[in-house]
Amino acid sequence: xxxxxxxxxxxxxxxxxxxxxxxxxxxxxxxxxxxxxxxxxxxxxxxxxxxxxxxxxxxxxxxxxxxxxxxxxxxxxxxxxxxxxxxxxxxxxxxxxxxxxxxxxxxxxxxxxxxxxxxxxxxxxxxxxxxxxxxxxxxxxxxxxxxxxxxxxxxxxxxxxxxxxxxxxxxxxxxxxxxxxxxxxxxxxxxxxxxxxxxxxxxxxxxxxxxxxxxxxxxxxxxxxxxxxxxxxxxxxxxxxxxxxxxxxxxxxxxxxxxxxxxxxxxxxxxxxxxxxxxxxxxxxxxxxxxxxxxxxxxxxxxxxxxxxxxxxxxxxxxxxxxxxxxxxx
Numbered sequence: 001x002x003x004x005x006x007x008x009x010x011x012x013x014x015x016x017x018x019x020x021x022x023x024x025x026x027x028x029x030x031x032x033x034x035x036x037x038x039x040x041x042x043x044x045x046x047x048x049x050x051x052x053x054x055x056x057x058x059x060x061x062x063x064x065x066x067x068x069x070x071x072x073x074x075x076x077x078x079x080x081x082x083x084x085x086x087x088x089x090x091x092x093x094x095x096x097x098x099x100x101x102x103x104x105x106x107x108x109x110x111x112x113x114x115x116x117x118x119x120x121x122x123x124x125x126x127x128x129x130x131x132x133x134x135x136x137x138x139x140x141x142x143x144x145x146x147x148x149x150x151x152x153x154x155x156x157x158x159x160x161x162x163x164x165x166x167x168x169x170x171x172x173x174x175x176x177x178x179x180x181x182x183x184x185x186x187x188x189x190x191x192x193x194x195x196x197x198x199x200x201x202x203x204x205x206x207x208x209x210x211x212x213x214x215x216x217x218x219x220x221x222x223x224x225x226x227x228x229x230x231x232x233x234x235x236x237x238x239x240x241x242x243x244x245x246x247x248x249x250x251x252x253x254x255x256x257x258x259x260x261x262x263x264x265x266x267x268x269x270x271x272x273x274x275x276x277x278x279x280x281x282x283x284x285x286x287x288x289x290x291x292x293x294x295x296x297x298x299x300x301x302x303x304x305x306x307x308x309x310x311x312x313x314x315x316x317x318x319x320x321x322x323x324x325x326x327x328x329x330x
Contacts, residue, residue: 184211287301
């Protein structure tokens, strides 16, 4: 059983902590937040000690694993320091997305984890659903064939006015990760964006992409559409077939080439995924499984390297938006 601490006790940190508390592979041993009230309230609810300083917690509790669920500017500016502290203390780390807003700091996080042979994962939870896994299995079985194109979209209502690139940086680590999960590394990006009425940020964006293997892709994202309707769609097509995932886990359909009989998996009413929180449960349990099994850090599913690769694609997209050119991912 892994001894776990959670750093950052906002809504997402509390969600992480509840999930660890219920997982048989974990023992939640402490929570930490610089906001004393948030730390104290979470500690009281969860029955563990509260800390207000990361290093004090690491020195006192000596956990095996930490979740970093801090927020900050663009949802990701406060991830770097606690992640580095936990890694230096010898802890495996699961960090919320985006891994970090600054590419150089994200590279440091990934490099330190590799140097210390520690597992660094990112909460790229959209790939951890039965529908996503089944689609991946179909692909690995050769039922899609040579990859041709991918269409990805995600939209929610988020009225927050942050940096001009808030929607691109905060929403699309998920979508870009899913695109890379099925089609591999992205080598070139072209991005256009618009501002909905009353918005000051680039609140809706479209991206054209070319993958290193030659496939092409398209991504649409928005912070301007109300919830209550489908919010995510993923389509991958190849020479032998095509699959479509609706709403992360609701349904996935395989359309074989030259065959009018399609295969459909629908999330079951009884025993299936209940809601979005289950994607966190699946992702956290997978990280605990892999760390407990001694999986090599470079083989972690949804790794720090995956999170870094997604941020590099988004950095290229922002450069493209500003320059109105195609930008190669560095």
